[in-house]
Amino acid sequence: MRRTWVPLTILPVCFAAHATTFWVDGRAANAADANAGTADAPWKTISRAAQAKELKPGDSVLVKTGVYREHVDINVSGEPGRPIAFAAAPDARVVIKGSEVIRGKWALLGDVKDMPEPFQYANLHLWRIQLGDEYFIDPRFGNYADKANRWVSQVFIDDDHPLQMIGVDHVYNSKDLKQMVYIGKGLADLIPQSFWWDAPNQTLWAYLGGRPEWFCIEVGVRGFALTVTKAHDVVVRGFDMRHNRQPGGQWPIASIGSCERVMMEDCRIHWADFTGLSVWDSKNCTVRGCDLSHNGATGLAMGLTEDCTIEDCALTFNNYRHFYGDWGVAAGAKCIPGNKRTTFRGCEAAWNDEAEGIWFDTDNEDIRILDNVCHDNGDCGIMFEINKGGGIIAGNLVYANHGRGIYVSGSQNTWVVGNTLAENASGIVCMTRGPGEPPRNTRVFYNLMLHNYVNGDDTTRGSDLTLEMYPEPEKRAEMGSESDYNVLADNAWTPWIRHNWNDNNPLDRWQKVYAQDAHSKQMRVEYRQASGAFRLVTQQGLDVAGPLPSAVAKVWRPKDPKRVGCDRTQWP
Numbered sequence: 001m002r003r004t005w006v007p008l009t010i011l012p013v014c015f016a017a018h019a020t021t022f023w024v025d026g027r028a029a030n031a032a033d034a035n036a037g038t039a040d041a042p043w044k045t046i047s048r049a050a051q052a053k054e055l056k057p058g059d060s061v062l063v064k065t066g067v068y069r070e071h072v073d074i075n076v077s078g079e080p081g082r083p084i085a086f087a088a089a090p091d092a093r094v095v096i097k098g099s100e101v102i103r104g105k106w107a108l109l110g111d112v113k114d115m116p117e118p119f120q121y122a123n124l125h126l127w128r129i130q131l132g133d134e135y136f137i138d139p140r141f142g143n144y145a146d147k148a149n150r151w152v153s154q155v156f157i158d159d160d161h162p163l164q165m166i167g168v169d170h171v172y173n174s175k176d177l178k179q180m181v182y183i184g185k186g187l188a189d190l191i192p193q194s195f196w197w198d199a200p201n202q203t204l205w206a207y208l209g210g211r212p213e214w215f216c217i218e219v220g221v222r223g224f225a226l227t228v229t230k231a232h233d234v235v236v237r238g239f240d241m242r243h244n245r246q247p248g249g250q251w252p253i254a255s256i257g258s259c260e261r262v263m264m265e266d267c268r269i270h271w272a273d274f275t276g277l278s279v280w281d282s283k284n285c286t287v288r289g290c291d292l293s294h295n296g297a298t299g300l301a302m303g304l305t306e307d308c309t310i311e312d313c314a315l316t317f318n319n320y321r322h323f324y325g326d327w328g329v330a331a332g333a334k335c336i337p338g339n340k341r342t343t344f345r346g347c348e349a350a351w352n353d354e355a356e357g358i359w360f361d362t363d364n365e366d367i368r369i370l371d372n373v374c375h376d377n378g379d380c381g382i383m384f385e386i387n388k389g390g391g392i393i394a395g396n397l398v399y400a401n402h403g404r405g406i407y408v409s410g411s412q413n414t415w416v417v418g419n420t421l422a423e424n425a426s427g428i429v430c431m432t433r434g435p436g437e438p439p440r441n442t443r444v445f446y447n448l449m450l451h452n453y454v455n456g457d458d459t460t461r462g463s464d465l466t467l468e469m470y471p472e473p474e475k476r477a478e479m480g481s482e483s484d485y486n487v488l489a490d491n492a493w494t495p496w497i498r499h500n501w502n503d504n505n506p507l508d509r510w511q512k513v514y515a516q517d518a519h520s521k522q523m524r525v526e527y528r529q530a531s532g533a534f535r536l537v538t539q540q541g542l543d544v545a546g547p548l549p550s551a552v553a554k555v556w557r558p559k560d561p562k563r564v565g566c567d568r569t570q571w572p
Contacts, residue, residue: 365389448565
């Protein structure tokens, strides 16, 4: 989890003895795509390798250090056990960018005759440059003969400092649905470190804290950096992908689409216009040890996948472009719809602005969300919404989220087992979402809940557990949900349990009226939570004996079967 990037030194894949290694070196003086792709005569672009007919199952492509400004579309395939690998060469740093450096002469407003100053000090800080047609050639953007299709949505200073867009976004400009936080309308509304795109004149205006030549200024021009399309048995390892321009909808900068047995490992995907990585309509694919952070809306998107695994990934600081959370797109990971048997394990989802950490939405089934750390997100830590096929949410450390810690919304057949929840606005919430969407057959066992409330002057909002429940035995049986073997901390507050959205029950009333949590208990639990960190101090008395349900034991087991909460007691 949160792996530090290190250059690749070995490829831990067993290739056949007669496999061939091809080379890409964009900085070599003799590099050319017409070459044979050998170490002495390397290819110049990764794109050439991505479609090379010379590649056979078991072969590998090693890429040397450089910035590669291209769309790499991999559509070659290996065989089961003999994948084709595309990887950074040993000790190499490979960066694939969907952007281009802005070259040419910038004009300072103070040097432009007969133009009024739109705001105070604009003559000292406001710069402009007209972008040529070469910045608008990606065929995915439609007919660029029409200048209405020429827009700019990302401008970066020195690689990782995005300027704030001024005005309405070209793609996300719905009048009926406020999709983004828009700032200003035009030139007069520029603020420090921002830009405005004058489309009719194809001119970029920027408010800079210095002269343009002091910086490397880049603009997103391509829709993608890397895609794997209709391929199987492929490995992508050790690449850095960043910057693009959104063609429309919710497209990613990198994607795995209609594939089988594709692995993406130890890659970094940052500063996408919208989504970092998409895994779509694919089977048996793996994303491991990747950093999917600082993207415009979402770090990872998944849909219509089967038997895919996401593990040891970082999903942090996404939604930097400030899409509204109630639109339902921004998250560390947004998985919608129809994923089957997905395993989400050992990831950190944190600091995603106005967004969920890990979110499975609509018709997902048999989902496993295991041993993750979800903290300091702008909304829920883990959201499980409208999933009749259910899943298992187990072993997660969920704390300091501004919304609910774990939210089972209108989903059925869901196990919430062995999680630790601390200092969320609410703890575990399992409720009906809408007509025909009750949280039937939801089981909440072996969880440790620590002050999941928001305290005001006269009121306390939230509760450690909200589980839709009824006093009538026949209604409880119809719902099929139950809760037991949990520990609720009662340090300086009374822990509450709710049977609906608002009514609080102390544990003894919950046990008596609703016949739940017969083996659960309240106790003093010491812990520390501040500045993104968590540490559980109390280690004794957290044993609540009880059998681990067989449905859960098939995919997850705690280190100590008698202990409530997750195995992880400290982060980081």
